[in-house]
Amino acid sequence: MFNNISSKYDRINRVMTLSMDKNWRNTVYNLSMKDNPKKIIDIATGTGDIALCFANDNVEVIGVDNAQMMLDLAKKKSENKQNITFLLEDAENMSFDDNTFDVATVGFGVRNFENLDKGLKEIKRILKPGKKLIILETAVPSFFLFRVGYVIYTKIFVPFLGKIIANNQQAYNYLSNSAEQFPHGKSFKKILKKNGFIEIEINKLNLGIVNIYEAKK
Numbered sequence: 112m113f114n115n116i117s118s119k120y121d122r123i124n125r126v127m128t129l130s131m132d133k134n135w136r137n138t139v140y141n142l143s144m145k146d147n148p149k150k151i152i153d154i155a156t157g158t159g160d161i162a163l164c165f166a167n168d169n170v171e172v173i174g175v176d177n178a179q180m181m182l183d184l185a186k187k188k189s190e191n192k193q194n195i196t197f198l199l200e201d202a203e204n205m206s207f208d209d210n211t212f213d214v215a216t217v218g219f220g221v222r223n224f225e226n227l228d229k230g231l232k233e234i235k236r237i238l239k240p241g242k243k244l245i246i247l248e249t250a251v252p253s254f255f256l257f258r259v260g261y262v263i264y265t266k267i268f269v270p271f272l273g274k275i276i277a278n279n280q281q282a283y284n285y286l287s288n289s290a291e292q293f294p295h296g297k298s299f300k301k302i303l304k305k306n307g308f309i310e311i312e313i314n315k316l317n318l319g320i321v322n323i324y325e326a327k328k
């Protein structure tokens with residue numbers, strides 16, 4: 112599905128989020144840089160927008176995804192950025208050694224994993240002890256009025272955009288349905304805890320339409 116929508120993915124992202132996604136990714140970037148990491152992995156990197164935030168830093172960044180056409184675009188966008196590499200990898204079964212990375216980031220990726228627990232355990236395996244996983248993921252606002260607005264927006268506007276820009280309403284129906292159904296807030300915190308992460312913090316952004324989770328190995 113992501114291969115099919117790859118060429119339109121960035122454009123729809125900008126329109127769908129009214130460009131707020133840039134700020135969300137920047138927040139992930141700032142949180143990631145807090146502990147002076149040397150080696151960072153951006154999992155489910157897609158077209159590389161989170162990985163590219165680190166382009167001017169003295170860090171080694173590996174972006175991984177299992178959709179080659181998303182990676183092709185990421186590679187194009189990162190030409191001349193020596194510190195960023197993109198690799199075809201399945202997040203649920205990666206080729207890296209245990210305890211390799213200082214930070215792992217995942218933006219709008221975990222809700223697409225086939226087996227969420229397996230993916231989270233795999234991320235924990237490749238993180239160094241005491242280091243952080245930072246997840247940016249959709250959430251549903253808890254305040255009733257915001258929730259109504261959110262549902263109308265995601266159920267009607269998002270699939271409409273998918274239809275007119277990517278000619279793929281089905282993909283964007285999936286994305287908005289999965290955003291609504293995927294566990295968020297305390298429920299997702301429980302899942303992180305179950306998979307062995309500790310000191311989990313939730314940062315709610317933009318009236319609770321997205322959350323950033325920080326969790327330590």
Ligand SMILES: C[S@@+](CC[C@H](N)C(=O)[O-])C[C@H]1O[C@@H](n2cnc3c(N)ncnc32)[C@H](O)[C@@H]1O
Pocket residue numbers: 113154155156157158159160161175176177178181200201202203217218219220223224225
């Ligand atoms: C909604 S996009 C997010 C892309 C990017 N992180 C961003 O913030 O825009 C989700 C990405 O997750 C990738 N993905 C889903 N399951 C995956 C898996 N098991 N392993 C690696 N990548 C995966 C998809 O190919 C897709 O590129």
